[in-house]
Amino acid sequence: xxxxxxxxxxxxxxxxxxxxxxxxxxxxxxxxxxxxxxxxxxxxxxxxxxxxxxxxxxxxxxxxxxxxxxxxxxxxxxxxxxxxxxxxxxxxxxxxxxxxxxxxxxxxxxxxxxxxxxxxxxxxxxxxxxxxxxxxxxxxxxxxxxxxxxxxxxxxxxxxxxxxxxxxxxxxxxxxxxxxxxxxxxxxxxxxxxxxxxxxxxxxxxxxxx
Amino acid sequence: xxxxxxxxxxxxxxxxxxxxxxxxxxxxxxxxxxxxxxxxxxxxxxxxxxxxxxxxxxxxxxxxxxxxxxxxxxxxxxxxxxxxxxxxxxxxxxxxxxxxxxxxxxxxxxxxxxxxxxxxxxxxxxxxxxxxxxxxxxxxxxxxxxxxxxxxxxxxxxxxxxxxxxxxxxxxxxxxxxxxxxxxxxxxxxxxxxxxxxxxxxxxxxxxxxxxxxxxxxxxxxxxxxxxxxxxxxxxxxxxxxxxxxxxxxxxxxxxxxxxxxxxxxxxxxx
Numbered sequence: 095x096x097x098x099x100x101x102x103x104x105x106x107x108x109x110x111x112x113x114x115x116x117x118x119x120x121x122x123x124x125x126x127x128x129x130x131x132x133x134x135x136x137x138x139x140x141x142x143x144x145x146x147x148x149x150x151x152x153x154x155x156x157x158x159x160x161x162x163x164x165x166x167x168x169x170x171x172x173x174x175x176x177x178x179x180x181x182x183x184x185x186x187x188x189x190x191x192x193x194x195x196x197x198x199x200x201x202x203x204x205x206x207x208x209x210x211x212x213x214x215x216x217x218x219x220x221x222x223x224x225x226x227x228x229x230x231x232x233x234x235x236x237x238x239x240x241x242x243x244x245x246x247x248x249x250x251x252x253x254x255x256x257x258x259x260x261x262x263x264x265x266x267x268x269x270x271x272x273x274x275x276x277x278x279x280x281x282x283x284x285x286x287x288x289x290x291x292x293x294x295x296x297x298x299x300x301x302x303x304x
Numbered sequence: 305x306x307x308x309x310x311x312x313x314x315x316x317x318x319x320x321x322x323x324x325x326x327x328x329x330x331x332x333x334x335x336x337x338x339x340x341x342x343x344x345x346x347x348x349x350x351x352x353x354x355x356x357x358x359x360x361x362x363x364x365x366x367x368x369x370x371x372x373x374x375x376x377x378x379x380x381x382x383x384x385x386x387x388x389x390x391x392x393x394x395x396x397x398x399x400x401x402x403x404x405x406x407x408x409x410x411x412x413x414x415x416x417x418x419x420x421x422x423x424x425x426x427x428x429x430x431x432x433x434x435x436x437x438x439x440x441x442x443x444x445x446x447x448x449x450x451x452x453x454x455x456x457x458x459x460x461x462x463x464x465x466x467x468x469x470x471x472x473x474x475x476x477x478x479x480x481x482x483x484x485x486x487x488x489x490x491x492x493x494x495x496x497x498x499x500x501x502x503x504x505x506x507x508x509x510x511x512x513x514x515x516x517x518x519x520x521x522x523x524x525x526x527x528x529x530x531x532x533x534x535x536x537x538x539x540x541x542x543x544x545x546x547x548x549x550x551x552x553x554x555x556x557x558x559x560x561x562x563x564x565x566x567x568x569x570x571x572x573x574x575x
Contacts, residue, residue, distance in 0.1 A: 106385075109389050111382060111385065111386065114381075114382060114385045115378065115382055118375070118378050118381050118382070119370075119375060119378065122374060122375055122377070122378070122381075123370045123371070123374045123375070124367075126374050127366065138376075138377065141377060142377055142380060142381070145377065145380075145381035145384060145385075146381075146384045148381075149381065149384045149385035149387075149388040150384075150388045152385075152388070153392070209358075209361055209362055209365045210365060210368075211365050211366060211368040211371060212371075213365070214362045214363070214365035214366040214368075215366050217362060218362075218366055229320070229363075229366075230366070232320040232321075233320045233363045233366060233367055234366050234367045236367075238321075239317065254313045254316075254317060255313065257313075257316060257317075257320055258313045258316045261308070261316050261319065261320070261359055261363075262308045262316075262354070264358075264359050264362060265308050265353070265354035265355065265356060265358065265359045266354045268354070268355075268358035268359065268362065269354040269355060269358070
């Protein structure tokens with residue numbers, strides 16, 4: 095995919111509008127999802143700023159992993175935005191989404207059908223920021239650990255560790271959510287909201303690595 | 305092979321690698337190819353570690369197909385692209401690199417700038433006397449002025465044909481008739497000196513950069529009166545001449561100290 099993208103990037107650098115459009119379509123969904131975890135509802139604004147800068151700086155792009163380059167721009171714009179907003183770089187736990195998840199994810203088997211993109215992103219956003227970023231860059235943007243590390247200014251190994259911890263945390267979270275995984279045996283009673291809240295919060299408060 | 309049982313990250317890496325789906329995978333399909341095999345959900349594994357299946361599903365959903373609205377900004381982005389092509393922005397201005405400089409370097413920049421200012425003003429004054437209206441900007445790039453700094457008593461600039469000796473008799477009361485070159489330099493020195501904060505002016509006069517001014521004025525105590533006569537403070541100075549010195553002054557005024565370091569500023573920021 096990277097090879098294809100580099101050809102497209104070259105075409106876009108030469109002024110090919112369709113090539114740029116392709117880049118946008120390829121990258122924007124992932125960028126937007128990643129940015130949502132960073133800046134919440136302002137993600138679209140930050141994404142717009144990002145594309146503005148991408149189109150301006152594209153002639154200066156000298157090769158390498160284009161997605162990593164673009165994501166770095168997005169992340170810088172997000173950090174600027176957060177500095178302006180002085181907000182925490184994480185999404186508040188979307189209660190509604192979690193309630194839906196709790197009632198929908200009856201079993202682990204059905205989870206694949208029931209978890210929507212939005213819910214999944216909201217759950218990832220409850221992770222400690224480092225882990226959330228690592229998971230999103232790896233799984234949603236599709237960067238390898240090395241590229242993700244360059245975006246985050248960390249080593250590839252650190253990204254792997256953070257992603258691993260994040261996924262494990264998510265696994266525990268999902269297990270608690272689903273009655274099949276835990277010992278909640280009450281029939282007909284969906285997992286109580288009060289139960290899902292603290293569990294999430296506890297996992298969220300857990301310190302990130304190092 | 306539940307990746308959460310052990311600290312082996314290879315499995316989670318594979319799991320993560322498989323997730324991005326919206327570009328390649330056909331729409332309406334869930335996790336098309338879970339990387340871990342069917343044994344991932346074998347019961348004895350699940351009892352020890354959280355099941356991996358839900359995580360696979362979650363990652364697949366997170367990387368799921370494009371949702372309506374996610375590409376809403378496409379036209380705006382393309383318009384920005386078109387616009388950027390039409391008017392290529394002047395290369396994005398590099399932010400000035402801020403480096404920590406030692407106090408000594410800062411002080412020496414001060415000395416250099418003061419001398420360079422003097423030189424610029426001097427050149428400007430000299431040029432004023434010429435009829436040529438096209439005056440190139442008198443800014444002097446900082447890499448070169450260390451000559452002037454180290455030898456403030458000897459203006460090595462080619463502009464000065466016959467520099468009045470700095471050892472001029474102290475009794476000279478600084479009438480502008482002393483000669484254009486000296487006066488020009490003193491103009492610059494006075495301006496540089498005035499640009500300093502009042503509490504730093506006295507200290508500045510002890511630095512080599514201002515020795516000429518002190519000498520010309522006839523002593524540190526007389527500098528103020530001397531400069532007042534030479535460059536009346538009320539008179540707005542010509543902007544063209546002051547321009548090159550203005551940023552330097554602003555940057556340097558907070559650091560008036562001049563340690564007795566050797567006069568080798570070179571690239572001052574290199575330190």
